[in-house]
Structure formats: structure tokens, C-alpha cells
Amino acid sequence: MSQVMAPTGITSRDEQPAFFEAGDETLFGILTRPRTEPVDSALIMVPSAERLGYRNRVGVMLAHRLAALGHQVFRFNYRGCGESTGKAGRFRLDDPFTTDAIGATEWLRGQGVERLLYSGSCFGARTALAAAAREPATAGVIVVAMPMTDYASGGRGTMRTARAPLSSLARQTLRRKTLRGLRDRDVRRIYAEAARHKLRGLLRRSDSAGEAEKITPELLRYLTSLIERRVPLLFIYGEADSAYKEFLEARGEAGFERLLRQAGDAVEIRVIPGVLHGWTSIPAGETAVGLMTEWVCRVERRTRTA
Amino acid sequence: MSLAPRSVDFGNDRVPRPVFGDASFPERARAGVQMNANSAQTQQPAGFAVRSDPMTSTREVAGFLDAASQPDRLFVSLALPAAEPRACVVISSSLFAESARNYRREVILARALAARGIASLRYHYRGTGYSDGDPAALSFGSMCADATTAFAELRRRSPGVPTGFVGTRLGALVAAAAARDEPSAPILLWDPIATAATFFQDAIKASRAGGMIALRQLGTSSAGGDDGWAGGSLDSVGYRLPLGLRTSLEGVSLADCVGPAARPILIVTVVPSYEPTPQAETAAELLRASTASSVDLRRIEGRLSWWTSRDSWDPDEDHPATREVIARSAEWLERRLTGGPAS
Numbered sequence: 001m002s003q004v005m006a007p008t009g010i011t012s013r014d015e016q017p018a019f020f021e022a023g024d025e026t027l028f029g030i031l032t033r034p035r036t037e038p039v040d041s042a043l044i045m046v047p048s049a050e051r052l053g054y055r056n057r058v059g060v061m062l063a064h065r066l067a068a069l070g071h072q073v074f075r076f077n078y079r080g081c082g083e084s085t086g087k088a089g090r091f092r093l094d095d096p097f098t099t100d101a102i103g104a105t106e107w108l109r110g111q112g113v114e115r116l117l118y119s120g121s122c123f124g125a126r127t128a129l130a131a132a133a134r135e136p137a138t139a140g141v142i143v144v145a146m147p148m149t150d151y152a153s154g155g156r157g158t159m160r161t162a163r164a165p166l167s168s169l170a171r172q173t174l175r176r177k178t179l180r181g182l183r184d185r186d187v188r189r190i191y192a193e194a195a196r197h198k199l200r201g202l203l204r205r206s207d208s209a210g211e212a213e214k215i216t217p218e219l220l221r222y223l224t225s226l227i228e229r230r231v232p233l234l235f236i237y238g239e240a241d242s243a244y245k246e247f248l249e250a251r252g253e254a255g256f257e258r259l260l261r262q263a264g265d266a267v268e269i270r271v272i273p274g275v276l277h278g279w280t281s282i283p284a285g286e287t288a289v290g291l292m293t294e295w296v297c298r299v300e301r302r303t304r305t306a
Numbered sequence: 307m308s309l310a311p312r313s314v315d316f317g318n319d320r321v322p323r324p325v326f327g328d329a330s331f332p333e334r335a336r337a338g339v340q341m342n343a344n345s346a347q348t349q350q351p352a353g354f355a356v357r358s359d360p361m362t363s364t365r366e367v368a369g370f371l372d373a374a375s376q377p378d379r380l381f382v383s384l385a386l387p388a389a390e391p392r393a394c395v396v397i398s399s400s401l402f403a404e405s406a407r408n409y410r411r412e413v414i415l416a417r418a419l420a421a422r423g424i425a426s427l428r429y430h431y432r433g434t435g436y437s438d439g440d441p442a443a444l445s446f447g448s449m450c451a452d453a454t455t456a457f458a459e460l461r462r463r464s465p466g467v468p469t470g471f472v473g474t475r476l477g478a479l480v481a482a483a484a485a486r487d488e489p490s491a492p493i494l495l496w497d498p499i500a501t502a503a504t505f506f507q508d509a510i511k512a513s514r515a516g517g518m519i520a521l522r523q524l525g526t527s528s529a530g531g532d533d534g535w536a537g538g539s540l541d542s543v544g545y546r547l548p549l550g551l552r553t554s555l556e557g558v559s560l561a562d563c564v565g566p567a568a569r570p571i572l573i574v575t576v577v578p579s580y581e582p583t584p585q586a587e588t589a590a591e592l593l594r595a596s597t598a599s600s601v602d603l604r605r606i607e608g609r610l611s612w613w614t615s616r617d618s619w620d621p622d623e624d625h626p627a628t629r630e631v632i633a634r635s636a637e638w639l640e641r642r643l644t645g646g647p648a649s
Contacts, residue, residue, distance in 0.1 A: 007440075012379045012381070012438050013370075015370070017354060017355040018355045019355045019356065019357040050406065055403075056402070056545045056546060057434070057441065080623070083368050083383055083413065183578070183579075183580070279544045280516055280544040281544065282541045285544065
């Protein structure tokens, strides 16, 4: 058993389930407390677009591990997910569930939490950053496999399809399997999205100014705001994540690279082997949990010493 | 050889009488409901979260359930009508990716039942989800013991009312086993599998598909050697399945779990129209052949992927197949448990 997966001694007896308000909805969350003296900070684990946030109890694992080391952790379900009320709608990177993360922040403030750390993966990373940028008491942010551009959940595949030449797409369209897919509502939607991406690509090509952006302006704004405030940031990617490729491309942009240089040691970038996106690899997930735990401990130690 | 659930060795997993950690809690929760505009309860007793919904006159209690003989607590979620329940239902989910995939549908079903005056209890098996417990110790025996714990708690809270059981995929086996002590109780099964072999085959397929994607990306693979069970567990799309779970389910069949008693059973399956014989249909035929139960099969047009991520990101509530599954299921349970809608 890896060190990360090893029992921590923390159990549900150290946890407080809660319903709390976020916008018009009532969300569900669980606060994990350390057994040591009360602390005035907490890590908010913002869920990804997985319906329950994290696979294979990664959330529980991280919360218990940090609590065993004296930290407080809050994990919650988005609206329309898990035990929360409401409807999640379609997860879109350009429309993070900031209201939900702010609701969690407010509930924690009511529990006496004064400093907030945020973590999130993929869609959750974008939501965590959006909430952290708005929150004056942000003490640190961890973003895992964070995409740098905007697309809807599942949209990356359609974007890839749309890059194929028109002749190839025409051939694909006439295949029996493709035509059979038209009977399925979800598949029809995927086809329509691929067509939209293709059309957009063709229009962009005819417009010389239409160079695709490498980093979403909104994301750049959030990062700029946090870096200017000297908020510690940890980026974690799997080296096989397509989001990591996007990250490297974004670093090719002068503005983003300058921002990272300006941040100095406030920003850490860690790359681990394999695929981390979606937490589909247990070894990669365990490594990431280890890095997150170590980083939170270090940032908190520094803050408490200061 | 089939292993009937009665012969499963529950060992220390059998629990006599589970109670909430705070014994006075149910009473306090009943008495102390304070609602804000958004239906959340502002006063929450330690260890539990309570939410009331004035729109549907229902209440939800989520927290950790103590079982007297064991240290590990179960995460449970009760959906309750504001008035005394007319019936109660235990909902047993599947595991891992299948559980995550179906989670919201089970929440929606529980809420729909509460609105019809039927209490329900959902739970996370020990070693999974928010529950305590060692993930490596997960077995069919421990899952059945958790169902027994859940059922005992529901019975304690709703004594004397008719009981029903709901199970999805692998959870169908657990639900059927838990229902054995209630010979006439109706059982509702969503996409049940005849044996656990299907569950593990799907997990292995997903593991291999995940491995192929990883290989395509950087020469890494999440799939193990041979059939993927090297090292005493199978890693599949981010979930670790213990070998002990597979061993504990060897020889267990849905028909054996249901047993010979005559009872109403409804099987609901979501499949595309071009699928000639869905797995649920096979399960229904096996049950018809081996039990005296009346088994109805309702086939709903749609497509669910249990282990892979291809799925619609429409809100579950709005998905036509989900809406139909919930409506048919709630309607059937209400009719079977209470004779029909309350006047």
C-alpha cells in the first residue's frame, strides 16, 4: 500500500456533513477537522465535472490525509450533483460554478474559517480560480490538469474531429456507423458540435485576424489578480494530459510567460508521469495527492510562521 | 455452483441494531426544523445535515450511521415525507464507476418517492464513497451487511409500514439478498445483471480501453497484465477493485439472491432500440424461470454507459430516459407498496 493510501486514523467521526446555501440552491458538503487544536484555515476541494467530484475516494483520501497533518478540509457537491439540490446543466469551462464555491466559502466563514485555500481539477480548477480571485482571504490555490482554453464537457473530441479535412469528414459522415448514430440524441448533439467547430474553423481561416487564443482572457485575468496579490499557486499536470500540452502552448504566449516569471517562487509547476486528468490513473492520482498534501503543509507552515 | 446469499458468511459484518450517533437526533430533527428561503435548514445537529423542502413537504437527513458492533460508520441519506411515511424503500447502488454514473438518478428517485409519502434510505457501502472502512475489505458479504444495517435503520424509523427494495446493476444482487427476510416485499431493479461476471467484464474492458488511451498518449498504461488482476486488485478508470470482491461474488446469481418466494419484481432497463437482447432481459428471463415471482420488464429507449465516460452532460433531471425511469419506478413502487396515490 502506498503512503498516500495508508490509513490516516481520521474517520467519519472527525467529519461534519452540512447543507449550505449557494445562490438559489442548497448544496451538500463535508468538513473534515483535525484532531489537534482548531485551525482558522481550510482547503476547499472544488469538485471537477465528475458527478461526485473525485473518483475512487480521492477526495476522502486527500481530506483525511490533510486532517491527519493538522489541516481542515471541506469538500462539497455542485448544484445538481450528489446530495445537492438543483440542476448542474452542462459543464462549460467558460461558465464555472463560482456561485457554488462562493457558497462553500461563506459557509466556512460561518464556521470561523478566516483563510481559504482552494483546489480543483479541470473544470474544478477553473471554478476554484474564479472563486479564489474574488475572495480577499485566499491563501493559496492548487489547480490540477487545468485547461487553458474554453470548451464544453466532452467538447475536446469534437474539436479534434473538426480539424480533419473536409473530404475526410464527408467520407466519415457517410459511414453506416455515423448514420446509425443519428438515431441517438446525444450523438446527434456531438455531430452538431463538430459541425459548428468546423464551420468556425473555416470562417477563421478566411479571416486573417482569427488566430486561436492559447489562454482564455478570463483565466488570464484571474491568474493575474492572484499573482499580483502574491497568492501561492500550484499547477499540477500529468505529462500525458492534453491540458498540459495546452499549458505549454500558453507558455509560448509572451503575456502568460511574463506573468509566471513575475510570480517567481509564488508559483510552482509540477509535472508527473502519465495521465492525471480525470483521475483515471491511480498511481498518478496518488502522486498528485502527495504533492497537494506536501504543498498545503508547506504554505500553511510559512503563513503560520509569518 | 450458485451461492445463495443465505449461505454467505457475514461474520462480524452482521449488525444487530444500528442507531444514529446521536440517539436523540431524529426527535430533535423533527422538532427543530427551521427553514430559510432556499429550503436549507440553518440549525444542523452535529454529525448530520438536515434539509427541508417546503415545496414538496419533504426532508432529507444525511450523515453517518453507527452500527453497534463495528467501528466503521455508513454514510446514509434519508429522504422523508414531512408526514408519517406510508411505506419505506432501501436503495442499494452499484459500485465504483457504475455507482457514480447512477448516483443522481437514485437521489432523484428518493426525492420523488418522498414527495409521494414514501421514505427511502440510500447508503454508501463501507470502504466506498463517504463511508468509513477499508476499501480492500469490500466484499459481497460486507455489502449485504451494509444493506441489512440500512434496512434496520429504516425499519426503526418507519415501523410497521410496507417495505420495498431497489437495486441497480451489481446492487441488484444486494437488494435481492436484503429482501430475503421480507418475502412479499416488491423489488425494483434497474439494469440488473444476472451474475457479477458482467460487472467485472465491463470493468476489465474499461481498464483496457483506459490503458489503450494512455498508451496512445505517452506509453503508459493503467491496465495490468493478463486480465488486469495482478497484485490482488484491478485498476479500472481510476477505481481499484479488490480481488476479494470478485472472489466473494463467485457463484452468486441474481436468481439465487431473489429466492423462490413469490413477490412482485419490476426490471427497468435503458437501452437503444437496436439492442436485440439487453442484459436486463436475460436477467428477467432467468428470474421468471427460477422463481414464482411475477417479473415485469420495462424497456426504455436510451443509452447508458456504465463504465466509460461517454454520457450526456444534460442535467439528469431533464434527460428523457431518466425522467421516464424515475416516473415509472416511483409509480410502480407506490402502487405496489401503498395501493396507489394518497387521496
